[in-house]
Amino acid sequence: MTDPTPLSTDTSAEEPLSPSAAYADFKARAEFARTPLGQFMERTEFALDDFQIEACSHLQDGEDVLVTAPTGAGKTLIAEFAVELARGEGKRVFYTTPIKALSNQKFNDLAEVHGSENVGLLTGDTSIRRDAPIIVMTTEVLRNMLYNDVSGLSDLGFVVLDEVHYLADRFRGPVWEEVIIHLPDRVQMVSLSATVSNVEEFGAWLREVRGPTTIVSTTHRPVPLVNHVLVGHRMYDLFTHSDSDRIDPALNHATRTHGGPRSKRARATRARFRRPSRTQVVASLAEAAMLPAIMFIFSRNGCDEAVEQYLSTGTDLNSREEKTIVNAALESLRDDLADEDLGILGYHTFREGLLLGVAAHHAGMIPQFKQLVEELFSQGIIKVVFATETLALGINMPARTVVLEKLVKFNGEAHVMITPGEYTQLTGRAGRRGIDRIGHSVVVWHPTIEVSELAALASNRSYALNSAFGPTYNMTANLLSRMSSDEAAKVLETSFAQFQADKAVVGLARKVRKNEATIEAYEKSMHCDRGDFSEYAGLRRAISDTQKQETRTKSRNRQRDIVESLTALKIGDVVTMPAKRVGGRAVIISPMSSKDGVSRLPTVLTEQGKVWHLRPHEVTEPVASQGRVRVPKKFNHRQAGDRRQLLSILEAAVADGRVDAEAHWESTREHQGESTTVAELQAQMRAHPCHDCPDRELHARWANRADKLIRENDSLIARIEGRTTSIALVFDRVQDVLRGLGFDPEHSTMLRRIYGERDLLVALTIRAGLWDRLNEPELAAFASIFVFQSRRDTLTAHRAPSADLKAVCDESETIWRRLFHLEEQHALTTTDEPDRGLIRPMYRWTEGKTLSESLRGSDIAAGDFVRWAKQSLDLLGQVAEVIDAETAVRVRRTIEAIRRGVVADS
Template sequence: MSMPAATTPADRHATEPVKDRDKGTELEVFKRGFDFGFDDFQLIACRALEAGRGVLLAAPTGAGKTIVGEFAVHLALNKDCKAFYTTPIKALSNQKYQELARKYGSTNVGLLTGDTSINSQAPIVVMTTEVLRNMLYADSETLSGLAYVIMDEVHYLADRMRGAVWEEVIIHLPTEVAMVSLSATVSNAEEFGAWLGTVRGDTAVVVSEHRPIPLWQHILVEKEIVDLFATKRSFDEVAADPAASFTVNPELLKLARSESTRDHRGSSRQGRRGKAAKYSSGNDSHRDEHPVVRRASRPQVIRALERSDLLPAITFIFSRAACDAAVQQCAAAGLWLTTPAEQEEIADRVDAACAELPDSDKDVLGYWGWRDGLLRGLAAHHAGMLPSFKEVVEDLFADGLVRAVFATETLALGINMPARTVVLEKLEKFNGESHVGISAGEYTQLTGRAGRRGIDVEGHAVVLWQPGTDPSAIAGLASRRTYPLNSSFRPTYNMSINLVSQFGRKRTRDILESSFAQFQADSSVVELAREVRSREESLAGYEKAMTCHLGDFFEYAKLRRELSDHESGASKTKAKQRRTFLAESLASLKPGDIILLPARQTPAHAVVLEADPHTREPRPAVLTNDRQLRRMRIQELSEAPMPVAHVRIAKNFNAKLPKDRRNLLASMEAALADAHKQRPSRSAAASPAESSIGGDEAIASLQRTLRAHPCHGCSDREEHARWSERWWKLRRESDGLVRAITARTNTIAKTFDRVTDLLAEYGFVETDDAGNLRPSADGQKLRRVYGEKDLLIALALRENAFSDLDARELAAFTTTVVYHAKRDDGVFRPRMPSISLETSVDKVVRLWSKLENAEEAHRLPLTGEPELAMVWPMFKWAKGQPLNEVLKGVDMAAGDFVRWCKQVIDLLDQMAAVPGMPKEFSRLCITAINLIRRGVVAYSTIVE
């Protein structure tokens, strides 16, 4: 365990193990409720809390951090005041609520998660962090009497999408509220604790890197589990010993070299298919010298773990579909990990938990396959599952009835589901853009689930061997237990207008300057300044080296640089003109236009399905003559596409239907044939002729001046020039560092200024008679809208984009500002279910396009485009259609659909309470909520 140096006698006393030192304290009373002794870090943190200090506790997963949070709950109850226990996700809030309700009684504990409200006025309330943030902005009466806030999983503040919420809460909580921050082990806990001290007051920083359950690291080679490190000591014991080193198992290194040699020699494909030798084989045959190691199948992995008594296990797979497939593969292989008695208990519990699930939905939810997997002791766990299904999996796993879970990485964050063993199939994942290796911090977070306190004497982490495995790289991941906590905080529209409303512009800037993001930026400036000084010294040396006896070589070098810049600029101008021309050509295309596809060996055509004239980089949707739906992009064009013919697209055309695509392509072929008969084929337009006369004259003038300079005739000219190029390069680097220093100074407040300038431009803030900034009437609406598209939603409310919609249409339309697809699937804009919806969608898309332009002008992050892929499913659901019909032809898991339904409900609930909106609109929002909250959506909400 490492702790910051004690600076006062009280601090030093807190770290000293004194017998019976807790006698007569609340901590002594609290400890009686547990049948195990507390670790030193738990005692130190609890003592600091009872002494009236805030606490930051950073410790590994499963170390027992929540003991300190529960002690805060104990103190609140004994002082007759309130404690809020906040978590990052609803599932963890539900889990913690159930734990606390069992311990302290359901009358003393409440739950608030946005769509669930239970006993909200209780002295102990569990909630998601967003709920507490919203309470603070609304100055809720529920905050009255609040004495403690426990922020579980506080390292979530690094989350790019939601992390800012944690900093908002930390900054805005009244100073008299003591805060307990519970974090995974992070490498900069002291830095985070120092910031907490500046904004929250006296804060004890307690850091423990000791895992209560030792962790062993392995690699599964075919069917054999092999130790990663060549030591008889656990990974944690080696890590805690400064004199010890991590030595990789030489047999694994030998296997990796052998595999590399075999691949280098290019052994035949048939040879690779031969029977693999044991990884440790001493056979001298050519094949045995360089054995082929096959990756173990999923059923083989589970069987290997079962033979070694390493179940229960969580296998992390970075794909939802692969998690589901893993259960199916193990079931197909005949795996049974449960006894007949356990199967009977599982069946009873599953049937009871799902008794209210409509029979009509069970097939589309994959209920029977899911139930069969559970009976075998197998389950998947990922965000695409029905929330209630995930809860059943968690409960059965916690009770030892499910022995093998295949999960995505989201399981590693928050939910309390430890296992004896954690398996990693791969050490890379898809981050939304490309496949990247997992970081050391992610590896630590994932393997942290291994080892159940009070059950296991040790935990195990297993990585699957596959072609190209590097044991040294895995050892590096395992031994570098670094997880830096970096702020993701930035002022949003909703945050800014709420701060302005409460504190005014000047104090808001001061508050934002106190954020962890600014704290980290200021810390980095010191190092940047040191680098600038070092570069300035080098620049002086370069100036001396390029001194010329014929004249001012610095002046000559400047001329050479100007000439180079002019030549480069002329090239960039031409490229920009060409790009503009191509963009205009794409924007001019209309639905029904037939174009010749670029960069094809054989002539190929496409028909334009959807124009895209209003964006900076148009991407019209087309149907190619090989029946592919895609979007045209500027980057793929070698020349501007020009219509060669035109075809009429039927109003009821649906590109998802093969029949409609075939009919349209047949019409396209006919139109092309007619066009060919009537006139010769038209070639694509050439790029515009760029006028470069002015640029050429400037370049010629600089060339003449350069040749006339005295230094041009120097025999050492090129040597001096090399030093000047180094000078210019270093000068640019140094200037860039200076700009970085300037940018990082007051950067959060500067972003806030740009946000408020844009809000003023849109009329959401105004200046009163005293010159103070305040929210306008429209701004008051924005204050009550939370989400990634908060300003777009507020604009839609102001522009009556929701008018003329009935409740079903409103439910469907709300998805456009809530739903976010994982990737751009290239599908063009679908036809809307009604004219009213079509009108509303047109309006919100225009509002978004203008907002995006304004955000670019103000150098602000761009608001995401309204997405239409969930309009039809939600419209069908709100109409009362069954789930199988709703999801037909839609690439969306049932669990995802339910999750998005809940987010739509949350936004509708927000809009119903927006001040200044007509009562009819509020009633319409409530009606839409009731239409959505039915069937499996209502069932999931109740169970959660």
């Protein structure tokens, strides 16, 4: 390793050097100054920290490095040195990032330093100067190149894996491991990660699969962080200044006074306590000279509401000169936006906020808005950004202060406490290097927050990195195209997931032995003199499990039938509603509709002359049309005369037999009552000798406890048995599914080129010829069902804009059901069902409609639409490479039709 000793300049405490030693020191410094690292350090704006010097020295000596450091510590400087080394050696360098926004930022940064002609960008849907010596790309693109474009790697010298801790991400993590496993050994790898607690474990795996790798870790922040808690309108330090782990007594006293979780008077005091409003929080920060700030709000709507709330105060944080800069930036942005789209984009509120110095930042905003917020915030012109946690993912937006409005967020399934790793990631934005002496994190306190829990979050600066790796269909197809199944299994067993699995067996076995002892004690307690109580308990369990499953199935099918029946109703249909509020028949005067993502059920006029807006909880059964009557033109349900006229028409239709009172909804699904299985099990249970035991329920309680532990142990034992070959077992099951669907290695060319969470489903629809039957708008809409994920379950039926599109969507769902059942049979994670939530907006957009027209009637935010449109573009690009030549022409025309306006400009 290059000796960094010559870099030391602090000689104040040293004895004067002898002439010969001074000459040697001078010569060493001169030699170091001629090295790539010495020349690089001469050009850097800041003096390098020790960890940066160490990592760069190892890179200069030809080694791989793994660097873990807090957010804002300067990890990217090491990546910049790797770029310098590659340029000096005449080699190419790939700079990979986990998200497109970060790729765009790095592309601009590197182009500014090295010249735009030397920097390219590859992000799936974007390709700029792909032959440039420096390429910024998403990790997925590099993975695809490793499988399909090895020739493009011949002169590759360095790969930077920025934010490599992403390999723990459930959806994107496996891609990182694929890259690390398949990257040629001759390529130097620079892995940059947030601080993780198991860095030695991760480094040991890297050495195993990559060879010599040096770990360089630091927990030091260049700008120290001070943690605060805002209680009411007063700011307190979380820890004492003399002891960074001891909670400040003044804070403890303040929270007890306001009714903390363990206060005796908590209920009454908490009822009186009011969390300060967002505008009051900003005022407190401004008063304490703690702006600019990022306030994390775990809700998009919350971020937008915060801007609205601030605008209502009229408080202005910007000078006249700053407003001039904002107006100039807005004028440039305004040129790229269509007038008719300004409303749906929320442009006017966005503009007012920027002028006053505040803005929102979340995934629902179009990229152009977010980029402008990032630029103006970095310039110090925006003083407060209300953001969701996505801003913390690598985007360069340091602030003096970071505020956490709450410590609980929705993770997609439940509201949970943020983890220490998330707290570290979020607060890592606090403190601007070279500007702030210290950074500040502020938690807005509420009586539900236990100060000790907050202290634990703040003092725990790391989290464990756990692999999310598993063989996918695409990965399997690519591996089998290059090697035998046994060889591919050996490659997969080199994954970090397998490395961690093998180490975990000892701990799992210890837990099994402990559980077995407890189970034995429970079984003694549940002993019954009348018979085998474990057998009796098994019957009770089987009854309960079967009933729950049947109830879930019935509920799901009934819900779908209700939606379909309501969707089928048109104005003038006569129905009888299964609800107490309506007696007799009713006429549909407004059909089911969807606006802003909220489904509005039909409106009816009852026989009693009442207008009733149906609500979801009131419609408990499917509704069938019993006939139809003519609703007069210009019918206004608010006019009594119009209502009487329609009731007369209804009465006449009933009298002459045009309304069938016996009509009922015909479901396409099978509806079953309680199965014979349950009845048989119940008969066996009643006949069992333990059923009449007087201590039956006491025994049952012990049996339930034993059963819970037995199930846990069965799971642990299964994990132990599969640990040594866990990845290989999944690989075998994936192969079984592929073989069951006719995808052997010789026929998997198409699957090898399709990447995504529904990769096999897309390949099956291509093989079935579904894409060949569609025109351009239909192709765009069809592509969207394989990338779109609805943010919430809604009672909405998404009608296809054309018969052909509806037919292929229906057929794709049939194909998906077959795939789903196969995956369940082989105990694999199931593929998500195609999601039609974007088909109408994508169809309209590809037809040439404006953004406002495209999104009308949906709950899809403009930023989300752009993101899903770009993902649809990515998929269409993949499809164009593997589909029939004639269809490929239409697919490429579809791509051009989508890539316009806000989608192209992003």
